[in-house]
Amino acid sequence: MGFTSEDRCILVCEDDPAMTRIFQFLLRQQGIRNVPTTANGEQALALARKEKPNLILLDLMLPGKDGLSVLKELKEDEACRLIPVIVVSGKESQNQVQQAMAAGAIDYVIKPFEPMELGARIRSFLDSLSAESAPARPPSSGLGGIF
Amino acid sequence: MSDSEPALDLSEIVGLYKEDARRMIQEMRSSLGRWEEVQALGPALDQLRKLSHQLRGSGRTYGFFDVTRIGKAMEHIVDKIQKRRLSGDERVKTSIGRKIARLETIFKP
Numbered sequence: 001m002g003f004t005s006e007d008r009c010i011l012v013c014e015d016d017p018a019m020t021r022i023f024q025f026l027l028r029q030q031g032i033r034n035v036p037t038t039a040n041g042e043q044a045l046a047l048a049r050k051e052k053p054n055l056i057l058l059d060l061m062l063p064g065k066d067g068l069s070v071l072k073e074l075k076e077d078e079a080c081r082l083i084p085v086i087v088v089s090g091k092e093s094q095n096q097v098q099q100a101m102a103a104g105a106i107d108y109v110i111k112p113f114e115p116m117e118l119g120a121r122i123r124s125f126l127d128s129l130s131a132e133s134a135p136a137r138p139p140s141s142g143l144g145g146i147f
Numbered sequence: 148m149s150d151s152e153p154a155l156d157l158s159e160i161v162g163l164y165k166e167d168a169r170r171m172i173q174e175m176r177s178s179l180g181r182w183e184e185v186q187a188l189g190p191a192l193d194q195l196r197k198l199s200h201q202l203r204g205s206g207r208t209y210g211f212f213d214v215t216r217i218g219k220a221m222e223h224i225v226d227k228i229q230k231r232r233l234s235g236d237e238r239v240k241t242s243i244g245r246k247i248a249r250l251e252t253i254f255k256p
Contacts, residue, residue: 018167018205025160061200090204111204112215115155 008126009034011053013044013070014088015062019111023057023088026119030126041065045073048080055125058105060089060096068099075104084125088113157209164209165254171198172250179244185228186235195243196225202250213253217246 010027012035014020020037027035036051038044041062048056056074060067067087074080087100090111097108106125109118157164175198178184184191199221206214221243227233 016201016205018164018201018209021160021163022157022205022208025157090200112207115157115208119155 008032008055008129009036009051009053010122011035011044011047011051011056012037013039013041013047013056013062013067014059015039016059019059019088022115026115026122029119030123032126039063041067041070044070048074048083049077052080053083054129055122056083056085058085058087060087060091060100068103071100071103071105086121086125088118161209164205168202168205168211168214168250168254169256171202172247172254174198175247175250179240179247182235182240185240188229192225192228196222196229199225211253214250217249221246 010032012020012023012027014023014037017039020039024035024037036047036053038047039062041064044056044058044062044067045065047053058067058071062070065073067089071085071087074083074085081104084106085104086107086109087105088109088111089096089100092110097110100108107121109121175195178191178194178198181189181191185195199218201218203215203218203222206212206216206218224233224239224243228235228239233239
């Protein structure tokens with residue numbers, strides 16, 4: 001069964017409204033309309049558990065619970081651990097990158113980034129979802145078994 | 148746009164970005180006006196750090212290369228103040244003030 005962009009849900013966790021807007025713009029260009037957003041780490045966890053998105057774009061410097069803690073909690077949560085996470089952060093030290101990748105991120109994009117490049121990475125990821133049934137979006141209400 | 152154009156046409160959202168940036172720069176000015184709070188490592192310093200970090204991250208992404216450069220320099224200074232590697236004297240305040248003025252020029256309506 002093929003998946004259309006409309007089926008996709010991508011959660012954006014970012015506390016800078018300017019960056020949230022550019023993520024929404026890039027995702028809209030890919031035909032993705034279901035883009036819940038949050039600027040808060042605790043809410044990021046709650047939304048991930050509720051929406052079971054296909055992908056999470058996660059900033060590290062979030063107010064309250066920081067992004068790395070959010071990532072670790074997601075990976076410890078049986079219902080969320082398979083949700084792929086791309087970290088998008090201004091933290092550029094090798095140590096930060098290693099910590100995020102060790103915690104289970106599938107990619108690490110350093111801000112500032114070239115929008116076309118991030119768009120291409122997201123496109124590539126979505127294409128991989130279309131080409132194979134896994135990694136799958138964990139079942140959510142009414143969509144059980146599709147992802 | 149005062150810097151080089153981004154490779155992707157972001158014109159649909161650049162106007163909103165400029166509004167965001169102007170608001171952030173106003174907040175930076177406000178924080179700079181509370182210099183004693185900056186020297187005491189108080190909320191004004193945290194605010195300067197957060198805003199310079201955000202402008203560094205968003206500037207070049209939106210095609211404003213100088214904004215990222217200035218934001219990075221400010222973040223570096225603020226980080227040094229935070230770690231007590233730089234005293235928050237008048238010279239430092241003037242330096243930050245000049246950088247904010249540069250940002251104001253870039254986003255002048």
